[in-house]
Amino acid sequence: MKNISQRISLVPASPIRKLVPxxxxxxxxxxxxxxxxxxxxxxxxxxVFIKSLQNWKRNPISYGQSQGDPEFLEGLKNYYHKLGYPxxxxxxxxxxxxGSEAIGLTFFAVCEPGDEVLTFEPLYxxxxxxxxxxxxxxxxxxxxxxxxxxxxxxIEIEEKxxxxxxxxxxxxxxxxxxxxxxxxxxxMLVKIAQKHxxxxxxxxxxxxxxxxxxxxxSLLDYIEKMPNQIIVLDxxxxxxxxxxxxxxxxxxxNADLMxxxxxxxxxxxxAGLIDQAMASHLMEVPSxxxxxxxxxxxNRRDILFEGLSxxxxxxxxxxxxAFYCIVGLPVLNAEDFCKWLLTDYRLHNxxxxxAPASGFYSSLGKGKNEVRIAYVLKISSLKKAITIxxxxxxxxxxxxxxxxxxxx
Amino acid sequence: MKNISQRISLVPASPIRKLVPxxxxxxxxxxxxxxxxxxxxxxxxxxVFIKSLQNWKRNPISYGQSQGDPEFLEGLKNYYHKLGYPxxxxxxxxxxxxGSEAIGLTFFAVCEPGDEVLTFEPLYxxxxxxxxxxxxxxxxxxxxxxxxxxxxxxIEIEEKxxxxxxxxxxxxxxxxxxxxxxxxxxxMLVKIAQKHxxxxxxxxxxxxxxxxxxxxxSLLDYIEKMPNQIIVLDxxxxxxxxxxxxxxxxxxxNADLMxxxxxxxxxxxxAGLIDQAMASHLMEVPSxxxxxxxxxxxNRRDILFEGLSxxxxxxxxxxxxAFYCIVGLPVLNAEDFCKWLLTDYRLHNxxxxxAPASGFYSSLGKGKNEVRIAYVLKISSLKKAITIxxxxxxxxxxxxxxxxxxxx
Numbered sequence: 001m002k003n004i005s006q007r008i009s010l011v012p013a014s015p016i017r018k019l020v021p022x023x024x025x026x027x028x029x030x031x032x033x034x035x036x037x038x039x040x041x042x043x044x045x046x047x048v049f050i051k052s053l054q055n056w057k058r059n060p061i062s063y064g065q066s067q068g069d070p071e072f073l074e075g076l077k078n079y080y081h082k083l084g085y086p087x088x089x090x091x092x093x094x095x096x097x098x099g100s101e102a103i104g105l106t107f108f109a110v111c112e113p114g115d116e117v118l119t120f121e122p123l124y125x126x127x128x129x130x131x132x133x134x135x136x137x138x139x140x141x142x143x144x145x146x147x148x149x150x151x152x153x154x155i156e157i158e159e160k161x162x163x164x165x166x167x168x169x170x171x172x173x174x175x176x177x178x179x180x181x182x183x184x185x186x187x188m189l190v191k192i193a194q195k196h197x198x199x200x201x202x203x204x205x206x207x208x209x210x211x212x213x214x215x216x217x218s219l220l221d222y223i224e225k226m227p228n229q230i231i232v233l234d235x236x237x238x239x240x241x242x243x244x245x246x247x248x249x250x251x252x253x254n255a256d257l258m259x260x261x262x263x264x265x266x267x268x269x270x271a272g273l274i275d276q277a278m279a280s281h282l283m284e285v286p287s288x289x290x291x292x293x294x295x296x297x298x299n300r301r302d303i304l305f306e307g308l309s310x311x312x313x314x315x316x317x318x319x320x321x322a323f324y325c326i327v328g329l330p331v332l333n334a335e336d337f338c339k340w341l342l343t344d345y346r347l348h349n350x351x352x353x354x355a356p357a358s359g360f361y362s363s364l365g366k367g368k369n370e371v372r373i374a375y376v377l378k379i380s381s382l383k384k385a386i387t388i389x390x391x392x393x394x395x396x397x398x399x400x401x402x403x404x405x406x407x408x
Numbered sequence: 409m410k411n412i413s414q415r416i417s418l419v420p421a422s423p424i425r426k427l428v429p430x431x432x433x434x435x436x437x438x439x440x441x442x443x444x445x446x447x448x449x450x451x452x453x454x455x456v457f458i459k460s461l462q463n464w465k466r467n468p469i470s471y472g473q474s475q476g477d478p479e480f481l482e483g484l485k486n487y488y489h490k491l492g493y494p495x496x497x498x499x500x501x502x503x504x505x506x507g508s509e510a511i512g513l514t515f516f517a518v519c520e521p522g523d524e525v526l527t528f529e530p531l532y533x534x535x536x537x538x539x540x541x542x543x544x545x546x547x548x549x550x551x552x553x554x555x556x557x558x559x560x561x562x563i564e565i566e567e568k569x570x571x572x573x574x575x576x577x578x579x580x581x582x583x584x585x586x587x588x589x590x591x592x593x594x595x596m597l598v599k600i601a602q603k604h605x606x607x608x609x610x611x612x613x614x615x616x617x618x619x620x621x622x623x624x625x626s627l628l629d630y631i632e633k634m635p636n637q638i639i640v641l642d643x644x645x646x647x648x649x650x651x652x653x654x655x656x657x658x659x660x661x662n663a664d665l666m667x668x669x670x671x672x673x674x675x676x677x678x679a680g681l682i683d684q685a686m687a688s689h690l691m692e693v694p695s696x697x698x699x700x701x702x703x704x705x706x707n708r709r710d711i712l713f714e715g716l717s718x719x720x721x722x723x724x725x726x727x728x729x730a731f732y733c734i735v736g737l738p739v740l741n742a743e744d745f746c747k748w749l750l751t752d753y754r755l756h757n758x759x760x761x762x763a764p765a766s767g768f769y770s771s772l773g774k775g776k777n778e779v780r781i782a783y784v785l786k787i788s789s790l791k792k793a794i795t796i797x798x799x800x801x802x803x804x805x806x807x808x809x810x811x812x813x814x815x816x
Contacts, residue, residue, distance in 0.1 A: 001605040001636060002574050008517045008668035017474055017674045038471065045468045053464040053682065060453045061652040063446065066425055097505050097654065100676040109416050113521065113543065129675030133516065135543070166410050197409040228409060244469040244681025246505065246654075260416035266425045267537030268508040272680045273652025274461065 011132050015125050015335075015359025015372075022342035023353050032350040033342070034385035039175065039323060039374045042381075043293055045241045046285045052278045064270035067262055068095025071280040076249060078283050085220045092253055094261050097271045099205050099235035099248035100126060105261050106231055106250060107134040110199045111166050117201075118160050119169040120151065122176050122326055122360040122367060124203065127169065139165070140362040145328065148317045149177035151185045157192060167199035168192065173206040173216065176360045176372040177326050178301075178319020180210050186217045193229055200226065203233040205248075206322035208290060211298045214320065220251070227253035236279050238323075239290075245275035297323055300375040300382055307386035308373075311393065323375050326357055326367075329393065334358070334371050337396055345392045352388045419540050423533050423743075423767025423780075430750035431761050440758040441750070442793035447583065447731060447782045450789075451701055453649045454693045460686045472678035475670055476503025479688040484657060486691050493628045500661055502669050505679045507613050507643035507656035508534060513669050514639055514658060515542040518607045519574050525609075526568050527577040528559065530584050530734055530768040530775060532611065535577065547573070548770040553736065556725045557585035559593045565600060575607035576600065581614040581624065584768045584780040585734050586709075586727025588618050594625045601637055608634065611641040613656075614730035616698060619706045622728065628659070635661035644687050646731075647698075653683035705731055708783040708790055715794035716781075719801065731783050734765055734775075737801065742766070742779050745804055753800045760796045 016038050023033045067073065073090045080088040096102040103126060111117065113135035119127060121140035131138045139160050143149040151157070157168075168189055173180045193200040202219040210216045223230040232251040237243040252258055304325070305318050313330035331337045335356035345351055357370035375382060424446050431441045475481065481498045488496040504510040511534060519525065521543035527535060529548035539546040547568050551557040559565070565576075576597055581588045601608035610627040618624045631638040640659040645651040660666055712733070713726050721738035739745045743764035753759055765778035783790060 002518070002607060004517050004662070004665045004668055005520050005523075007520060008665075008672070011668065011671045011675065013671050014474075014674035020473070040471045041468060043468060049469070050464060050467055053461050056458060056461040059458055060449065060451060060649040061457070062649075063448045063651040065428070066422075097680075098676060104676075108541065109412050110410070112413050112415060115413075126675045126677075129672070133672065133675070135521065199410060241468040241470075243471040244678065246678070246680045254412070257412045257416075260412055260419065263419045263421050264416070264537070264541065266422035267419065267534045267541070268512075268654075269506060269534075270652065270654070272505075272654045272683055274682050274686070275680055278682070 007132070007135075011129055012125075012359060014129070015357070016355045019339055019342060019353065022339055026342050026351060030349065031346055034350065034352045034377060034381055034388065036373045036375070036377065036385055037353040037355040039238065039376055040243050041238065041241050041323070041376045042378055043241045043296065046289050048281045048284045049240065049242065049278045052281050053274070056274075058277065061273055064273045064276055066266040066270055068093065068271065069273065069276040069280065072276040075280045075282045080220070080251070082283075083220070087224060088251065091258065092251055094250040094258060094265060095271050095276065096248040096250055097268070098246040099203070099233055099237065102233045102235075102248040102250040103127065103203070104130045104133065105264060106201055106233065107131060107136055108264065109257050109261055111136040114164065115166045116162070116164045117167045117169050118157070118165055119362075121362050122149070122357060123362060124171050124175045125359045128359070128362055138362045142363070142366075143177065143179070145315065145317050145326070148320070149174065149179040149326070151181065151188065154188055154192065161192075161196050161198070165196070165198060167201050169201045169203070171203040173209055173321030175206065175322050176324045176357065178317075178322050178324050180214060180321035181217065183217045186219065186222075190222050190226070194226065199229050199231060201231045201233065205233065205235040205238055207234070208239050208294065209297055209323055210321040211301060212320070216321070223251070223253055231257070236282070240279070240282065240285065242279065245279060246272060247275050247279050297375070300377075300379060303379055303382055304373065304375045304386065307383065311390045314393070325373055325375070326360070326370050327373055328370050330397065331369055334369055337393070338371060340396055341392050345395060347388045347391050350384065350388060352385045352392070354389070415540070415543070419537055420533075420767060422537070423765070424763045427747055427750060427761065430747055434750050434759060438757065439754055442758065442760045442785060442789055442796065444781045444783070444785070444793055445761040445763040447646065447784055448651050449646065449649050449731070449784045450786055451649045451704065454697050456689045456692045457648065457650065457686045460689050461682070464682075466685065469681055472681045472684055474674040474678055476501065476679065477681065477684040477688065480684040483688045483690045488628070488659070490691075491628070495632060496659065499666065500659055502658040502666060502673060503679050503684065504656040504658055505676070506654040507611070507641055507645065510641045510643075510656040510658040511535065511611070512538045512541065513672060514609055514641065515539060515544055516672065517665050517669055519544040522572065523574045524570070524572045525575045525577050526565070526573055527770075529770050530557070530765060531770060532579050532583045533767045536767070536770055546770045550771070550774075551585065551587070553723065553725050553734070556728070557582065557587040557734070559589065559596065562596055562600065569600075569604050569606070573604070573606060575609050577609040577611070579611040581617055581729030583614065583730050584732045584765070586730050586732050588622060588729035589625065591625045594627065594630075598630050598634070602634065607637050607639060609639045609641065613641065613643040613646055615642070616647050616702065617705055617731055618729040619709060620728070624729070631659070631661055639665070644690070648687070648690065648693065650687065653687060654680060655683050655687050705783070708785075708787060711787055711790055712781065712783045712794065715791065719798045722801070733781055733783070734768070735779050735781050737777055737779060738805065739777055742777055745801075746779060748804055749800050753803060755796045755799050758792065758796060760793045760800070762797070
């Protein structure tokens with residue numbers, strides 16, 4: 001009997017989701033679990049989307065077009081025009097089943113098996129998964145807490161480039177670090193990509209989540225100058241609290257690339273019709289929605305940073321954007337701690353779920369004492385989660401020490 | 409500047425969709441286009457699904473679980489129990505973004521790059537696309553009109569099996585031929601798979617569409633006997649007129665395979681939440697819906713077969729199931745004819761769109777004078793489409809002959 005493929009065994013389990021069975025078990029026991037493990041916002045989806053479902057008339061629910069539904073594509077075009085990029089046309093947009101599909105399509109479109117994509121770690125864990133699925137190598141350049149996970153010097157980046165390097169990939173604002181790259185950093189990458197003839201890919205899913213009055217620097221600022229090299233990945237999920245509507249976008253001015261991507265898109269027929277019909281109302285979302293959401297996240301960021309900073313031997317940088325941060329813990333094995341919180345620890349019958357950070361590194365052995373925290377819960381829940389984490393950590397360290405001493 | 413990948417250029421354009429721009433152009437000119445090119449039924453989606461959208465309450469629209477939403481999984485389990493397979497548990501089901509994702513996941517899970525999957529042509533075109541994307545070879549065994557596209561002898565199948573063969577894939581009822589395999593044929597495949605230790609994969613998306621009182625023979629009948637080898641692919645699209653809700657299913661009792669597939673599923677986070685919440689009502693669809701749909705399709709099949717059989721030099725076998733058939737035409741290049749119908753031919757300002765059949769073969773050069781027809785339109789439209797096809801064909805042959813004579 002033939003075995004399943006070797007390559008499927010290489011696909012890593014998601015650090016965000018692999019502990020889910022333990023959370024499910026805890027909930028079965030009546031325990032409240034605060035989910036800081038996943039960027040699944042509790043912010044309400046704008047009314048205009050919900051109402052478009054409630055007013056649903058279309059029947060049958062038939063296939064959409066492979067590039068995307070015309071009304072949704074028109075809405076997206078208007079969104080990018082309003083954002084300041086009036087040159088973006090419908091031909092430059094491919095609608096994807098979530099930002100995830102946009103990652104997979106991009107890797108496939110720019111790399112042969114064995115090719116390399118240079119990126120910065122800690123990194124969004126699913127870049128790893130898609131690289132494995134597509135048979136390509138992610139080559140990570142390490143970024144560090146003491147520089148707020150900002151980019152290293154040009155020479156440190158360039159020394160990782162070789163003949164097999166096809167692209168540089170950034171996530172900006174960054175998941176999992178919360179770093180927002182400066183214009184100088186973006187221009188450094190633009191110059192490197194120009195010099196070495198590389199594709200330059202930006203995942204800008206968190207474009208709207210930049211705090212303290214700073215501005216996001218989009219690769220769309222440079223896409224007319226490098227029309228064949230720049231690819232921007234985007235998503236409806238975070239901006240509009242639409243994670244469960246699987247809608248992402250891939251933006252490129254490279255006609256050959258878009259034609260190839262459309263052929264792959266045809267093989268999966270279309271993205272969801274209902275999701276797209278709903279999301280085609282994106283330009284009707286009032287600007288007050290984004291203002292409130294922005295304010296809410298900045299508050300959450302402040303409360304998380306303040307709360308965690310007070311816990312002895314816990315280290316973190318103040319995130320500049322997105323809604324994540326990498327947190328160093330005084331433990332040897334953060335995954336064991338995350339699992340223990342779900343299986344063994346309760347405070348007033350509540351616990352917290354975190355994502356172990358080792359899965360956010362491409363280099364083996366990195367991030368073992370770190371977790372990624374998503375501050376996607378309302379402030380009252382976030383405060384409780386911080387208290388649980390603090391008390392849980394003390395208890396865990398005590399338990400582990402006792403165990404160690406007992407063994408002696 | 410680096411080029412896009414070679415492998416993306418190998419992905420074939422969909423024969424079902426590549427002529428779409430010409431159809432769009434015709435519609436812009438006010439021409440009615442009857443779509444016989446794609447299996448996108450005009451049957452109304454059952455009320456219970458539409459109502460669940462109209463009663464939508466959930467907010468925010470958050471991520472679903474990677475395996476599938478619990479309520480939808482429960483509904484699917486009940487569906488398979490009612491179908492006669494009470495041993496199927498939720499652990500045996502993976503929800504996919506359309507049947508398409510199930511095909512891609514399966515190929516990835518059972519094959520290394522360069523491995524072979526044996527299948528029968530004409531074949532569902534997207535098997536070709538996914539094989540190319542996954543770097544595997546589809547090895548086709550030819551089936552022929554004079555045997556109603558039924559399977560060839562065991563020896564003809566076995567002689568295509570070698571060390572790299574990992575699986576046999578069938579589509580039953582078949583898209584694009586409309587063939588429904590007999591129990592003898594299915595048991596022959598079961599024996600071959602047992603003898604050679606191969607995975608045996610059945611795409612049973614059209615399970616409900618079997619005519620003339622015949623019964624569908626599902627691989628689920630054999631899955632307990634070969635729990636590690638059989639994989640069944642399924643979809644909500646055709647059965648419930650839900651093509652635009654991207655929901656498919658993969659059924660396997662192989663725990664290692666399901667664990668690997670779940671890890672890939674985690675990397676794309678989840679299938680659509682709204683689609684799944686809607687589809688979780690599947691057991692509430694009244695049996696009268698299926699009865700009426702079945703009757704309607706059998707009528708359409710009869711009318712199509714009768715109508716096309718009367719056109720001189722047009723050849724087809726009476727389809728036994730699904731809602732497709734392969735039709736031989738007296739032309740040298742069916743793709744040119746299909747394109748010409750969209751660009752140059754109108755009957756009372758109407759025309760018809762067909763899918764050239766060459767893309768439904770894996771072997772180069774096959775199917776050049778054939779089209780695939782999907783009989784998914786109501787009978788009045790179908791009759792008009794047949795008349796257009798008949799008159800269009802006469803005109804096309806006349807035009808071509810005139811051109812040829814002019815050239816002489």
